[in-house]
Amino acid sequence: xxxxxxxxxxxxxxxxxxxxxxxxxxxxxxxxxxxxxxxxxxxxxxxxxxxxxxxxxxxxxxxxxxxxxxxxxxxxxxxxxxxxxxxxxxxxxxxxxxxxxxxxxxxxxxxxxxxxxxxxxxxxxxxxxxxxxxxxxxxxxxxxxxxxxxxxxxxxxxxxxxxxxxxxxxxxxxxxxxxxxxxxxxxxxxxxxxxxxxxxxxxxxxxxxx
Numbered sequence: 001x002x003x004x005x006x007x008x009x010x011x012x013x014x015x016x017x018x019x020x021x022x023x024x025x026x027x028x029x030x031x032x033x034x035x036x037x038x039x040x041x042x043x044x045x046x047x048x049x050x051x052x053x054x055x056x057x058x059x060x061x062x063x064x065x066x067x068x069x070x071x072x073x074x075x076x077x078x079x080x081x082x083x084x085x086x087x088x089x090x091x092x093x094x095x096x097x098x099x100x101x102x103x104x105x106x107x108x109x110x111x112x113x114x115x116x117x118x119x120x121x122x123x124x125x126x127x128x129x130x131x132x133x134x135x136x137x138x139x140x141x142x143x144x145x146x147x148x149x150x151x152x153x154x155x156x157x158x159x160x161x162x163x164x165x166x167x168x169x170x171x172x173x174x175x176x177x178x179x180x181x182x183x184x185x186x187x188x189x190x191x192x193x194x195x196x197x198x199x200x201x202x203x204x205x206x207x208x209x210x
Contacts, residue, residue: 019139020164022088022155026064030119032104033146033187033197034111035074045074045187045197049111057116058185058201062177064168065157070146071122073101078146078192083183084203086140087156091130097149100125112196122151143188158203171205178205 036043050057060066067090070080104120130153137144140161146152159166160173171177186198 017139019088022065022157024065024067024155025168026061026066028067028069029058030069030071030122032071032117033074033078033080036111044112044195045078045192046111047185047187047197047199048117049108049113050117050199051112051196052198052200054113055116056182056200056202058199059204060156060158060201061168062203062205063159063166063170063172065155065166068154068156069122070144070152070154071095071100072146072148072150072152073097073104075148077148078197079143079188080146080152080185081143081188082156082185082201084177085156085158086142086161087144087154088139089133089137089141089144090153090155091132092147092150092152093130094127094149095122095151096125096127126151169206171207176205177203 031048034046034049036046044051048057068087072078100120100122107118107120108115141154144152144154157166158177163172166172177183182200182202184198184200186193189197
C-alpha cells in the first residue's frame with residue numbers, strides 16, 4: 001500500500017487575533033452567587049438571591065457594553081455562562097466574604113427573595129488589588145470561572161463579537177435579539193442550573209425595524 005505524502009501545515013501568523021480595547025459605556029451590575037442550605041445540606045443555588053420564575057431583572061440595551069461584578073458567596077467555583085454574546089474577563093479580586101454576606105442578608109433578607117434584590121456595593125469589602133486575566137483567559141469568552149472568595153468582573157458587549165465598534169441602542173445582530181423568549185445566564189454545572197442557578201435576561205431594542 002502506497003503511503004500518502006506528508007501534509008505540511010502552513011505557518012501560523014505571529015498574531016492569531018487582535019483584541020481591540022473594550023470600554024464600558026453603560027451600567028455596572030453587581031450580582032451574587034448564593035447557596036441556600038437546608039437541614040441536611042444544600043437545597044438550591046441562586047443568582048442574586050432570585051429563583052427562575054421571578055421577574056427578569058437584567059435588561060441590557062442592545063449595542064451597549066456593561067460590567068458585571070459576579071460576587072461568589074458560596075464555597076465553590078461556578079462556571080458562569082451567558083447566552084447570545086461573548087465577553088471579556090476584566091479582573092478577579094478577593095473580598096471580605098463573611099462581612100459582605102452578613103450585610104447583604106441584612107439588606108435583602110434570607111433567599112430565595114420575594115422582592116427585587118437590593119444592591120450592596122462591593123467596593124468597601126475588596127481586599128488587595130485586582131488580579132488581571134491570565135494569558136489563557138485574555139480573550140473573548142462565553143463562560144468564565146467565578147471562584148469562591150472573589151469578585152469576578154466581566155465586560156459584556158451586547159453586539160456581535162466581530163464588530164469593532166458598537167453603539168448603545170443600535171442593533172448589529174442579523175436578527176432582533178429583543179424577540180421572545182429572550183436569553184439566560186446560568187451556572188454550567190448541571191445540578192446547579194437545575195436547582196435554580198439560572199436566570200432569564202432580555203435585551204432591549206428601541207428600534208423596532210432592526
